[in-house]
Amino acid sequence: MDKRLENLHRALHPRAIAVVGARKVDDYSWLRNMSTFDGPVYSVNIDENEIPGIEALGITNYQRLTDIPGPVDFVVVAVPRRASPFVIQDAIDKGVAGAAMFTSGFAETAEDEGRELQEKITAMARASDIALVGPNCMGLYHPKVGIRNHIEQPAGEAGNVGFISQSGTHAINFSLYGASQGLKISKAISFGNGVVLDSPDLLEYLLQDDETTMVGMYVEGSRDxxxxxxxxxxxxxxxxxxxxRGGQTAAGSRATASHTGSPRQxxxxxxxxxxxxxxxxxQSxxxxxxxxxxxQHLKPSGGQRLALVTLTGGPSVVSTDAFTKQGLEIPTLTEASYDKFRAFFNIVGGSYRNPVDMGMNQTPEHFTDIMRILLEDSNIDAVVNDLPLTFLRRRIERRPGYQEQLFNTLTELREHYGKPLLAVVGYSPFEKDEVDFRKALLEIGVPAFHNFERAACAYRQVSTYHRSHP
Known part of the structure; x- marks a missing residue:
């Protein structure tokens, strides 16, 4: 492994952390972010007005990095840009493995001073092999060891999803929204201008990281x-x-130039x-x-023929449109399946051609029979269930055990059949209940999406991946 990547690994698994430039104006956020780290966290600040607030957090403050006793492997730099070369030099002298530079105002400003300062810290870091992340970034998030760059990020649990981003906001939003949707992050790195560790370096690190099994990236440009x-x-x-990829349009490209100094791709x-x-x-x-x-949760399949199961007629139409627009098929079933449906399907207002409109008065037994017929049909590769709380919420409230029975059925079907099974939970005024219902479905291994369009897009992407990597 490259020396700088070795140092990045040390920075992600530090013996101690130091924050240089924590300030009261942002409630000492960088120090608070590191409150979940299990080892020592130090402050470096020369402003006498800031030190009492830092010490009130129970954190020892030093005048310089080199004054800290014992090793420091990771440093967050949050000082004015003119002070940054002095901090980087102290980090080098201290033997720090890696530094994340929150400090901005460098080449992305298109100012001579910003460009010159960026060139200076870049040369210093390259000469010393320090793993410099940034500048103009939010840096490292490693939940397993408690390194965070936002106070709301979960910590203490290992994950398998890696993420790199030139945007600090996208990195934070991914970590928070991803967690709400059941994703667990291994490492997430916001790298901003990427003057030393650029996207190829960070992808190389995640490629070699045994804890990371899936990788996402937001990129605006690369130096190579x-x-x-x-x-x-x-x-x-x-x-x-x-x-x-950010900056896909001419206007977006102008925005990336002032954001991270990246050229158009x-x-x-x-x-x-x-x-x-x-x-x-x-795309989002x-x-x-x-x-x-x-x-993460669907059984692998490159198949693109789906059966859609809804409770009413309107959603059966728009769901068909949504999946078809993604290039997926909603085929007719085999005659054998239609013969099975004819034997019992006499639900008023329903239809079983595909999409299957189950009608509002179907029994749990009907649901099980319908699902088995579809999952056993040779024309079908995956099944999508529309589970709208507009209709299901009252049924769940009035029938004790209804949700448990539904979930038990879905669990048994998922375990018994090798085809992907996914759900859509949306289009209701019960937003909080929808969130809880989607989480509960995910816990039994059935990914649930906010609407048909998002479900169709996700399935199309996943089936494309499995067709490319059978």
């Missing part, structure tokens, strides 16, 4: 496109790789790269999380 593409081609066949080149490598192109945070959730 060819090297980035080479890493992607090696990573994607071994671990699912989802790529969300050629969309056609990226599309070709993803096709060749088997990486998945993603929601699509990133939905696709990862589907990859």
């Amino acid at each position: 496109d060819q090297r980035l593409f080479d890493v992607i081609k090696r990573l994607a066949p071994r671990k699912p790789l989802l790529i969300w 050629d969309g056609a080149v990226w599309a070709s790269l993803c096709r060749q490598s088997g990486a998945l192109e993603i 945070l929601e699509e990133m999380v939905d696709t990862m959730k589907a990859l």
Whole structure:
């Protein structure tokens, strides 16, 4: 492993952490972020007005990094940009493995002073092999050891999902929204301008990280496109790789230049790269999380023929449109399946052609029979259930054991059949109940999505991945 990546590993597993430049104006957030870290956390600050507030947190403050007794492996730098070279030099002298530079105002400003300071800290870090993350970034999140860059991030539990991002906000939002959708993060790294550790380096690290089995990235540009593409081609066949690219339009490209100083990327080149490598192109945070959730919980299948099961007629129509627009098929069933349906399906207002409209008065036994017929049909690769709380909520309240029976049925079907089983829980005024219902479904291994469009997009991405990597 490259020396800088070895140092990054040390920074992600530090013996001690120091925060340089914590301030009262943001409630000493960087120190509070590290409250979940199990080892020593130190402050470095020369402002006499800040020290009482730091010490009130029970944290010892020092004038310089080199004054701290004992080893420090990871440093957060949150000082004005002109002070940053002095902090980096102290970090080098202290033998620090890695530093995350929250400090901004460098090349992304297009100012001479910002460019010169960036060149200076870049040269210092490269000469010493310190793992410099940033500048202009939120840095490291490693929940297993308690390193955080936002106070709301969960900590203490190991995960398997890696994420790198040039945007600090996207990295934080992914960690928080992903956690709410059942994803557990191994490591997430916001790298901003990426002057030393760029996206190819961080992907290389996650490729070699045994704890990471799936990788997502938000990228605006790279200093070495060819090297980035080479890493992607090696990573994607071994671990699912989802790529969300910023700056796809001319206006967006102007925004990336002032955000991280990144040049515009050629969309056609990226599309070709993803096709060749088997990486998945993603268009939003929601699509990133939905696709990862589907990859995590759906049984592997490259099949693109789906059966849709709804409670009423309107959703059966719009769900068909949603999945068909994604290039998926909603085929007719085999005659054998239709013969089985004819033997019992006399529900008023229902239909069993595919999509299957079960009607509002179906029994739990009907649901089980319908699902078995669809899962055993040779024309069907996966089954989608529409479970709207608009109708189910009152049924759950009035019939003790209804939800448990439904979930037991879904669990048995999922275990018995080798086909993917997913759900849609949305279109109701009961938002809090929807969240809880989706979480409960996920706990039995059935990923549930907010609407048909998101479910269709996630399934299309996952089936594409499994077709590329059978």
